[in-house]
Every structure is written in C-alpha cells, then in structure tokens.
Amino acid sequence: MEDQLRTEQAILKYKEKINWLDLLKVIAVFMVIVAHANDCIILNQDGNFNFEWGTYIGALYRFTVPLFVLISGVLLLPTKLNALEFYKKKLWRILPALLFWGVAYVWFDGLVLNQKSWNKIWMDIIRLPLSFGDASPHLWYLYMLVGLYLIIPIISPWVAKATKKEMELVLAIFIFSTFIPYLRFLTGLAFGVSDWNEFHSFYYLSGFIGYLLMGYYLYIYLPGWSTLTKRVTGAVLFLTGYGITYYLTISVPFSIPNIEMVWYYCSPNVLLEAVGVFLMVEGMTVKTGIFTKIIQAIAKYSFGIYLIHYFFVVVIFRYLAVRFDLHPGLNVLVSCVMTLLLSFAAVWLLTRLKWMQKLLM
Secondary structure, X not given: OHHHHHHHHHHHHHOOOOOHHHHHHHHHHHHHHHHHHHHHHHHHHHHOOOHHHHHHHHOOOOXXXXXXXXXXXXXXXXXXXXXXXXXXXXXXXXXXXXXXXXXHHHHHHHHHHOOOOHXXXXXXXXXXXXXXXXXXXXXXXXXXXXXXXXHXXXXXXXXXXXXXXXXXXXXXXXXXXXXXXXXXXXXXXXXXXXXXXOXXXXXXXXXXXXXXXXXXXXHHHHHHOOHHXXXXXXXXXXXXXXXXXXXXXXXXXXXXXXXXXXOOOOOHHHHHHHHHHHHHHOXXXXXXXXXXXXXXXXXXXXXXXXXXXXXHHXXXXXXXXXXXXXXXHHHHHHHHHHHHHHHHHHHHHHOOOXXXXXXXX
C-alpha cells in the first residue's frame, strides 16, 4: 500500500514537469544520425573498413534506441485508455508513417540512387508490410514500436498496481535476460532454445518491454535520489557500458554476427549505457534561453527527423563526405551536424502542410 501511494504521489508530482525529456530526445535522435553516418563514412568509405574509428564510435551510440524506449516508458506507462482506444490513437500514428516513408525510400533508392528496375521497386514496396528494405534500415524501429504499442494497454493495469518490489523483481529478470546472448555464444545453450523453439524461459520478460518498464521505474522512483548521486551513477554506468562494449568489440572473433551480438540493444553493456545517459539527464533543469529553445524545437520534430534523416545521410555520404579531407571522427561529426540541420529544416517545411503533420509528428 505504501509503495502504491508513493507511486501515485510521484505520478501527480512529476508528470507535469518533464522538460528534461526534450534533451533526452535530442541526444537520442542525434546519436541515431551518428550511428548511420558511422556506418556509411567509417565502415564503408572508399570501400575501406576503418576498424579503429568504427569501434570507437560504434561502441558509443548503441544506447540510442533503448533511450527512446526508456522515454516511451516515462510518457506512456500506465495508459488509462483501453486497448482499442490506445491502438486507435497510437497505431494510426505509426502505420501510415511507416508505409508512406517506406515507399518514399524505395522510390528514392530505386529511381535516384541506384536505378533499379521497376519490378525490383514494386517487389520492395509489396514486402513493406512484412519488413523494411535495404533502402530504409532505420525503419525497423517502427516495426518494433508497433509491438510495444500492442502490449502497453495490456500491461498497464499491472504497472499501475505493482509495488516497487514487484517492479524490481520483473526488472531483475529482464536484466538477467540481457546476458542470455552471451551465454548462448559461450555454451550454445539458452534455457530451452532449440531448432524448434526460439523462446527461452525468460523471453516474455526480455527485450524492449524491459526498457519500457525500466523507463517507468526510473521516472517514478528516481526523484528521491540526490542530483549528485544521479549524475555520478549515470556517468559510471555509461562509461562502464561503453568500455565493455568497446573491449568486447575488439576481443571477439571478427564477424558481423559477433559484432551485432556485442552491439545488441538488449545486452547488459548497452543497458548500462542507456540507463547511464538517462540518469545523467533525468530531472535536469536548463535556464530559459536560446539553448532551451533549440532543444525544444529539435525535440518537437524528433520523430520526423528520425524518419527522414536517412535521405540526407546517404546523399551526404555519397556526394560530400567522401570528398572531405578530414579525420574520420571529425568527418562523422561534420556529416551528422549537416544531416541534423537539413533534416530539421525539411521537417519544419513539410509540416507546414497539414496532411504531412500526421506523417512526421
């Protein structure tokens, strides 16, 4: 009862004042751009693989998608809407954007960048309801988001009533589940996983649903921590997660599956990074000024920036970045800033049209 009262009081007190989430959104969307610029410029520039800088930067941005989901946990849990109302409100925001921009990327890739045949273009469009294509790899996030939106109204009644200890038990299982990919790598075993069963014992409390619950938990129970404690703990967690990610990247036998395992979003090292960034920003207040206005403006259009930034990443890589005579790390930074500015400008212009607002905001 005490825990439930604590939760209700925290919701009432802090739900009204979460401007620091804008800063988290900006960090997340910018680091997504860094991720895709790194893929293009560092990993593939001139056909060369710059493993050193690809590793430095690659280990840095893995927290991006988990950070978005932590934010969703703050904003969406627990919903008071029933399942049908929630689905109508949220899925009708995601699905049209997914299909519209999926088709736009297919056309852009097939007609402008790579001159594909019409048969190939139409096949890529037809398969969009089932999966994203090579032209828009970042849209995988929307497919995952659909799954989270489907589960949120189902778990919300439990979230609203769960005590702190009950929430911590579920999160402990989630944290344990993040080690399972490494366990499977080392032993080939994973709590019942086999050729005919891909679901291990802890599957239903693993994955991004864990980040969703973690975001809610940190938001509700963190206000009791001192600012210094949150910032120091966050920095230690982030640096530890980054160090582990970097070390494992250079230590495992090099192959794409091994690198993806280390960079897996639901791994313990990436979890440390994401929670670390969250703790370093949670509750932060910034004096009103030009910086605050910039953060708020970017945050307002962060969803749209995420959707369209890949147009600019690809163009900048192909026509500009390869011509820059810059250090690889600086090349990524310059390209990312250009991409962010162009994406923001494009979203701002496009949203002057009312029908585009539903596809970008």
